[in-house]
Amino acid sequence: MRITSIAIANLHRRKGKSLFLVCGIAVAVGTIVALMSLNGSLRQELGDQLDRFGANIVIVPNSDNLSLDYGGVNVSEVAFDIQRLTMRDVEAVGSIPYRQRLSVIAPKLITNVEIEGRRAFLAGVDIKKELRLKRWWRVNGEVPSAPNELLVGRSAAESLGLVESAATPPTASDPDPHAHHRRAASASITRDRVMIAGVQHKVTGLLELTGGPEDRMIFADLKHVQQVTSLGDRIDVIEVSALCKDCPIDDIVGQIQSAVPNAKVSAIQQAVRAREQTVESVARFALAVGGIVLIIGILMIFTTMMGSVSDRTREIGVFRAVGFRRQHILQQFAIEVLLVSFVGACLGWSWGIAATHFALPYFSEAPVMWSGARQAFAPALLLSVTIGFVGSLYPAIRASRLDPSEAIRAI
């Protein structure tokens, strides 16, 4: 028989109190695990969402003349730019040390063209990359697949008379007052052939209204636009989407700036900062609630263990009388707490994960379980043991310092 056997036998004997302690620790640990998991899940989801928002880095040529606003970023005026971006710069961006973090590199050539007597913005892009970058784009019709095929922004299409104008007012005889809006959203192409720079193009798709600059633009294959406009391999803007969950955005910007020294590299910090603020708020809330639960858990263990020491005065007296040292009494309490903490951690972690699973849909539109939840067991165990030890430290020391003669007197 060892001190461990006595501790186990004692826990078994005091089933009610042991169960109470286990439940107390489990609730504390479970709540903290649930809060941390929720926080982790929300952080993960926010990160994923922000990564889907599109470009978070924009690269434009260095210039004093800014004439075109694109996606909230000024693009240098074509005629007066001294510094130019080229396809070599696109390759340079793709070769930075943090290149694994770059999910999309989307170069663009944006120029003014005349189409049937009207001025329009023509953007040469890699359509597939663009669609990956702008996930909110909705294409009515077909996505261009050939060089001379076009994707046209809604306002541009109306301006060029490629679609029925959305400005057509609803008629009084129209039985459905919302039909006008539905027609505006799902307008179909009425004319699909346009001449640009002497080359005939086919309009395959209409970009539904986004409220952004793309509404006024016509999109075609980048190389094709470079050819028909005789602009060589010129690039006006490179949009980059960095997989930016906890990424060092400033470092990425620095590396791109080094790779493309003749360009102005801007991180769209606003979105990142907003995400950080939201996540930090959730984290602070979790920390505050977790701290309160931790203190309650420790106090509960403290109270129960103090009661236990009081109940076990005689027992401790007998142990001391038969030759147990103070350290042996401490050891017995420590083993009891360790066992209770371990069981409490297992239960707490399980219910914390389960609670997160059930609670997540109420906090998130697209619930994704935090990938670190399973790895949270070790910290949960550590937390549980900490709660147990901090809560029982004073009672155990008090038990070990119990004067054997006082305990005997209690006998």
Next chain:
Amino acid sequence: MSFIEIQNVTKTYKNDSIETTVLSDVHLLLEAGEFAVLMGPSGSGKSTLLTVLAAMNRPSRGRVLIDGIDVYGLSEEKRADFRREYLGFVFQQHHLMPYLTALENVMLPLVTSRISSREKKRLARVALGKVGLATKADRLPSELSGGEQGRVAVARALVNEPPLLVADEPTGSLDSRTGDEVIQLLRDLNLRGQTVFLVTHNERHAHLGSKLVHLHDGRVTAVINRAILGIPDSMQQVLQENAI
């Protein structure tokens, strides 16, 4: 030098500003192999003297030497080791751990010893055998009679073969016959060379001692040898019936 020397021990308790002297200049010598019986009215300081002797209650003045060791000259932890190696304690209420079997209760003083579990079990079984409970080793205290519980308590006190066995009114909670059994057990152990220090109120049991010590108001008022006392007829019969 005597095996036990209680040298001018005084024990005073302070409660707020009130000072109460429980033991006053107690001087007592016991030889190895003696069966000493301590008697006295309630409040005379018997239990205090016993705990002082059992290395659990530091006297306010005086010294306690057991086998030449100044017990209270030892550190707290060394004194715990000393209790384990030199002393066996039988409590009035037995105080067996209700969640441990008889065998495990007997093993308690060995728990912190650096011997193998197998050896601990063997020693505990031997001790249980000495008190006639070898067949009830796996029973919980609640499954034993009062007398059997008393025997387990005695087995626990002697499992580590201590030079000194102290018993604080071990028959106090037992009926007369069961109490006699426990006392007979102690006497039998004494006959085999075990030094016993017994606190009792029972006159008949007191007559079994080789030395009777009377305590009154914290002072030793008489020390009488058994040769003078003799054994009463009623106890003679018990001894014959319960001889192990």
